[in-house]
Amino acid sequence: MRIRYALVASPLLLLSFVALAQPKRTAKEPEDRAAASKADKDKADKAEPKAEPAAATGSDDLGAPPPKVTAGERNKLSPLNPEANEFSDGGTQTPPVEYDKLLGDIAALRSRVSAVTTTLFASKVRVVVETRGNDARVASFAVTLDGGVVFTAPERFLAEDERTVYEHSVAPGHHVVGVDIERFDTRNKEYRTWQSSRFSVVIPESKLVDAHLIIQDSSDMGKDFPDDQDGEYDLRVRLRARVDK
DSSP: OHHHHHHHHHHHHHHHHHHHHSOOOOTTHHHHHHHHHHHHHHHHHHHSOOOOOOOOOTTSTTOSOOOOOOHHHHTOOOTTSOOTTSSOOOSSOOOOOOHHHHHHHHHHHHHHHHHHHHHHOOOEEEEEEEEEOTTEEEEEEEEEETTEEEEEOOTTOOOSSOEEEEEEEOOSEEEEEEEEEEEEETTEEEEEEEEEEEEEEEEOTTOEEEEEEEEEEOOOHHHHHHHHSOOOOOEEEEEEEEEEO
16 A cells, blocks of 8 residues: 555656746736737738738729829920921011101101192181180090091180181082080089080082081089089080181
């Protein structure tokens, strides 16, 4: 019995001795194991090449990315740009015409036309202007004959007395005398009028026709309307034509 007991007890003692001989594990062993696992994972990530991100597809809202432009394509000129020698320089430029000489030639031609007209036609027309109206002033005034301006009034034009503004030889027959006038009220310059009138005149053969224009303004708009909101424009352009014997 003692021998059997000794044989059974010997393995148990041996196991107890081995257990006591092993070093005790500390409480930080799980953390050390986690740190080792992380270090192994970092090494594996560095060893393996990173995969490129997937290219954008047409299903994206912004669409596919634009193609890359190389440096040569970026500096390439547009085909619409003309070449350096595409257009000619036009050759030698002719010197400009002297402006003063040109005006002198025009004045000489007008004088010759006037002389020829006087020689050919003995008929004449004289335009006389008379302005009436104490509170009206002329801002601009022009007289026309057959559509052409023959007189333009200077600033502050006033003709309370009869004033001849044009006299010249014309061909006998029908002619049109016109008046374009702008006036304002001296009591209130905001009240202005614009008037254009045309009159047909017959010039007899070898006669002088006196065309007497009477410009009359009896308006009270500039005075009455600001006071009681009631005013009136009273404008008249009259022409009296008579043959001067």
